[in-house]
Amino acid sequence: MSIYDKLRERGIEIGDRVRVLRDNEEIYGVLMPRYSIYEGENLLVIKLDNGYNVGIEVDENTKIDLVSKRERIVFKEEKVLFDKSKPKVSVLSTGGTIASRVDYKTGAVYPSLRTEDLIKMIPEIEGLVYLDAKQIMSKFSEDMKKSDWSLIAREVYRSMKDSYGVIVLHGTDTMSDSASALAFSIRNKSVPIIFVGSQRSSDRPSTDSYFNIKASIITALKAPFAESVVVMHGETSDSYALVHRGVKVRKMHTSRRDAFQTINDYPIAKVLVDRMELEIIGRIIRYRSNEEPVLMDKFEEKVALVKFYPGFDEGILDYFLEKKYKGIVIEGTGLGHVSNDLIPKIKELIDSGTIVTMTSQCLFGRIDMKVYSTGRLLLKAGVLPSEDMLPETAYVKLSWLLGNFKDLEEVKRLYLENLEGEINERLSLDMYPKWITNH
Amino acid sequence: MSIYDKLRERGIEIGDRVRVLRDNEEIYGVLMPRYSIYEGENLLVIKLDNGYNVGIEVDENTKIDLVSKRERIVFKEEKVLFDKSKPKVSVLSTGGTIASRVDYKTGAVYPSLRTEDLIKMIPEIEGLVYLDAKQIMSKFSEDMKKSDWSLIAREVYRSMKDSYGVIVLHGTDTMSDSASALAFSIRNKSVPIIFVGSQRSSDRPSTDSYFNIKASIITALKAPFAESVVVMHGETSDSYALVHRGVKVRKMHTSRRDAFQTINDYPIAKVLVDRMELEIIGRIIRYRSNEEPVLMDKFEEKVALVKFYPGFDEGILDYFLEKKYKGIVIEGTGLGHVSNDLIPKIKELIDSGTIVTMTSQCLFGRIDMKVYSTGRLLLKAGVLPSEDMLPETAYVKLSWLLGNFKDLEEVKRLYLENLEGEINERLSLDMYPKWITNH
Numbered sequence: 001m002s003i004y005d006k007l008r009e010r011g012i013e014i015g016d017r018v019r020v021l022r023d024n025e026e027i028y029g030v031l032m033p034r035y036s037i038y039e040g041e042n043l044l045v046i047k048l049d050n051g052y053n054v055g056i057e058v059d060e061n062t063k064i065d066l067v068s069k070r071e072r073i074v075f076k077e078e079k080v081l082f083d084k085s086k087p088k089v090s091v092l093s094t095g096g097t098i099a100s101r102v103d104y105k106t107g108a109v110y111p112s113l114r115t116e117d118l119i120k121m122i123p124e125i126e127g128l129v130y131l132d133a134k135q136i137m138s139k140f141s142e143d144m145k146k147s148d149w150s151l152i153a154r155e156v157y158r159s160m161k162d163s164y165g166v167i168v169l170h171g172t173d174t175m176s177d178s179a180s181a182l183a184f185s186i187r188n189k190s191v192p193i194i195f196v197g198s199q200r201s202s203d204r205p206s207t208d209s210y211f212n213i214k215a216s217i218i219t220a221l222k223a224p225f226a227e228s229v230v231v232m233h234g235e236t237s238d239s240y241a242l243v244h245r246g247v248k249v250r251k252m253h254t255s256r257r258d259a260f261q262t263i264n265d266y267p268i269a270k271v272l273v274d275r276m277e278l279e280i281i282g283r284i285i286r287y288r289s290n291e292e293p294v295l296m297d298k299f300e301e302k303v304a305l306v307k308f309y310p311g312f313d314e315g316i317l318d319y320f321l322e323k324k325y326k327g328i329v330i331e332g333t334g335l336g337h338v339s340n341d342l343i344p345k346i347k348e349l350i351d352s353g354t355i356v357t358m359t360s361q362c363l364f365g366r367i368d369m370k371v372y373s374t375g376r377l378l379l380k381a382g383v384l385p386s387e388d389m390l391p392e393t394a395y396v397k398l399s400w401l402l403g404n405f406k407d408l409e410e411v412k413r414l415y416l417e418n419l420e421g422e423i424n425e426r427l428s429l430d431m432y433p434k435w436i437t438n439h
Numbered sequence: 440m441s442i443y444d445k446l447r448e449r450g451i452e453i454g455d456r457v458r459v460l461r462d463n464e465e466i467y468g469v470l471m472p473r474y475s476i477y478e479g480e481n482l483l484v485i486k487l488d489n490g491y492n493v494g495i496e497v498d499e500n501t502k503i504d505l506v507s508k509r510e511r512i513v514f515k516e517e518k519v520l521f522d523k524s525k526p527k528v529s530v531l532s533t534g535g536t537i538a539s540r541v542d543y544k545t546g547a548v549y550p551s552l553r554t555e556d557l558i559k560m561i562p563e564i565e566g567l568v569y570l571d572a573k574q575i576m577s578k579f580s581e582d583m584k585k586s587d588w589s590l591i592a593r594e595v596y597r598s599m600k601d602s603y604g605v606i607v608l609h610g611t612d613t614m615s616d617s618a619s620a621l622a623f624s625i626r627n628k629s630v631p632i633i634f635v636g637s638q639r640s641s642d643r644p645s646t647d648s649y650f651n652i653k654a655s656i657i658t659a660l661k662a663p664f665a666e667s668v669v670v671m672h673g674e675t676s677d678s679y680a681l682v683h684r685g686v687k688v689r690k691m692h693t694s695r696r697d698a699f700q701t702i703n704d705y706p707i708a709k710v711l712v713d714r715m716e717l718e719i720i721g722r723i724i725r726y727r728s729n730e731e732p733v734l735m736d737k738f739e740e741k742v743a744l745v746k747f748y749p750g751f752d753e754g755i756l757d758y759f760l761e762k763k764y765k766g767i768v769i770e771g772t773g774l775g776h777v778s779n780d781l782i783p784k785i786k787e788l789i790d791s792g793t794i795v796t797m798t799s800q801c802l803f804g805r806i807d808m809k810v811y812s813t814g815r816l817l818l819k820a821g822v823l824p825s826e827d828m829l830p831e832t833a834y835v836k837l838s839w840l841l842g843n844f845k846d847l848e849e850v851k852r853l854y855l856e857n858l859e860g861e862i863n864e865r866l867s868l869d870m871y872p873k874w875i876t877n878h
Binding site for chain 2: 140141142143144145146148149172173174177178234236242251252253254255256258259261262266267270281299301303304305307308309310311313315316319323331332333334335336337338339340341360362363364365366367368372374392395399429430431432433434435436437
């Protein structure tokens with residue numbers, strides 16, 4: 001029985017203010033949740049008044065008393081109406097940094113951002129929009145599964161019918177994968193689907209939540225396109241946000257606000273947040289329309305993304321062969337290579353019915369398997385080239401194709417086709433970033 | 440018996456000029472090697488006089504005659520002396536685009552660049568340097584194994600004793616991995632080790648071979664540093680080359696000349712090739728010295744690089760557990776995450792004695808596993824954070840540490856230490872590239 005269980009029996013809960021007396025030392029603070037199941041049974045985490053968390057090992061001589069109960073916060077599903085005659089924008093919360101807040105006073109963790117909070121943060125949209133917020137799950141994005149992509153797709157599909165745009169609040173780690181998943185799983189999109197996240201949580205002074213959410217609402221209201229996009233900070237300052245095509249965007253930095261960047265294409269648009277304007281700077285694949293969207297929400301589980309490197313163990317490919325994987329996206333080197341000694345095993349996979357495709361870990365540029373003999377051997381073995389598709393996008397696309405189409409020849413044909421702007425036929429020189437060389 | 444074998448019996452070899460008579464059609468050209476073992480037994484590849492290769496299916500009615508024998512090219516190991524009183528620079532050729540040429544006249548494939556060719560291409564170095572070229576292997580870089588890293592290390596170690604610098608000609612696909620391998624496997628480097636490659640082969644008008652090799656020789660002569668570096672085009676034009684620290688560089692484009700870019704650091708130097716000047720623009724970790732280099736050329740085979748993605752199959756980790764892998768470098772999401780359901784399996788690996796480390800697939804920025812609970816759980820399970828190390832560098836480093844140190848505690852301690860500039864303690868804002876936004 002952990003110390004937390006014992007305290008609960010005595011009516012002391014997370015968020016309560018407590019006094020800890022140990023070795024003649026008196027500690028006042030708020031009882032915080034433990035970070036980890038791996039942490040000792042007797043470890044107590046207390047948030048001190050100076051804001052720091054301390055871990056305290058508790059023994060039989062430690063005395064813990066309740067000072068005051070935490071402030072109760074009641075959550076309910078809310079719909080806040082501004083003006084129902086105004087365009088409705090749906091906000092679906094899936095979790096992640098953008099949708100979670102820690103109350104430093106009480107220690108309570110808000111599971112999601114409420115419509116109320118959205119309204120408070122952007123008073124200037126009052127009268128412009130009717131916001132409808134709903135929490136559809138509460139997950140870190142690193143925990144998202146293919147079944148979550150399907151769930152998000154179904155919820156977005158349902159919401160998009162009477163909305164001017166659907167905003168999805170999402171953790172940033174795998175946000176681009178989910179945005180790709182939505183690009184494929186809702187056909188004939190009628191309105192934009194806008195993924196938005198934040199790199200710093202809403203309770204921190206440096207948070208990018210408000211700026212990004214505001215940019216996403218402007219996008220929902222003003223976008224002429226009906227695509228699955230990611231809206232995030234364009235620079236570290238609050239100058240503008242960028243609208244990236246979901247199938248062409250990647251999280252390129254662990255912590256910066258402008259971590260999301262378009263690869264092998266231009267972003268679709270810039271959002272000048274202060275002026276509430278949206279400026280188109282890239283190509284548009286699909287415009288808003290009155291077409292009926294079509295939901296195709298399945299993703300094949302038995303598809304893997306395999307990164308090649310020197311010393312790669314062939315046994316991993318045997319594993320996929322044994323498990324009867326239906327698709328493998330290789331993240332090869334350069335123009336689309338793996339070591340020549342892997343080719344017979346890859347051919348074996350293909351002969352057994354697995355679809356194997358090739359992308360490049362360079363990320364920038366296009367696969368070309370005709371230049372060197374290694375590439376030609378891979379083509380000959382039946383590996384499908386992926387043009388300039390990102391490895392992650394290729395993985396989502398192949399999972400989606402194998403989930404929704406029975407005929408393997410059709411899967412192959414569609415894989416090579418440009419369905420949602422995931423292939424850019426014309427890479428221009430300036431789509432490669434300007435690398436800083438200290439001069 | 441393939442058609443090639445039959446021709447060989449008749450004294451007709453690759454590179455010979457032949458006449459093919461089939462269906463009353465007469466084709467003249469040079470007999471080329473077949474690209475692939477997968478190509479039909481009866482397929483003949485002929486280079487026509489207009490430069491195109493054609494594949495011809497041969498049957499019993501086809502007649503093939505020798506027109507003329509190919510010009511014989513005799514390879515020998517050559518040492519070309521300019522002036523032995525001048526600084527000696529060793530050039531070790533491992534293969535790759537930079538070291539291979541196709542003679543379009545004869546169809547013969549040159550296995551390596553000869554010293555003679557080096558001299559012809561850079562007459563302006565005459566009198567400045569004594570070049571000593573040697574072919575140590577002939578491999579595409581995608582075929583490099585850890586045993587090849589060891590071989591290159593031994594050859595470089597041998598050459599560096601009486602050289603002013605050692606240049607390694609290498610294919611570009613995995614050049615940065617080999618450069619990392621050399622950074623670790625020769626301790627106390629006395630002179631620079633310079634990896635150089637080309638994105639387009641020497642026989643093409645757009646080749647970057649000459650420019651890059653010239654830049655590498657200038658680096659060998661003028662560098663004050665003694666590190667393992669990569670020298671490649673800095674821009675698409677022939678303006679300057681960049682000297683990248685091997686442990687901080689990555690091939691970021693499938694085809695551009697300036698594909699190699701430093702991540703999370705500044706390049707060490709710029710080479711102004713026309714002016715034969717080298718300008719230091721970054722930090723130097725190790726200067727030239729009279730210290731005795733130490734060779735530590737082992738790399739543990741049982742180390743893997745594992746990229747995480749949504750839907751990642753836990754069974755892959757079971758595979759490494761069964762095979763008793765000694766090290767696993769995870770390429771996680773964001774600040775260093777995987778899905779929470781993988782953590783127990785990762786803990787099992789660590790408890791079984793596997794060293795597991797975390798890097799980020801974002802590439803840019805630093806791992807920070809203390810921000811979110813997923814990261815804290817991973818730390819608690821014993822996963823080592825890798826700061827701002829590139830995934831590929833972390834993989835090479837862990838393979839090297841496990842190959843050369845018996846004590847696992849020492850391996851862990853050294854993994855977290857900055858040995859060769861692979862960790863940059865001070866990331867500055869301008870180390871993130873300027874992404875092009877079409878404006």
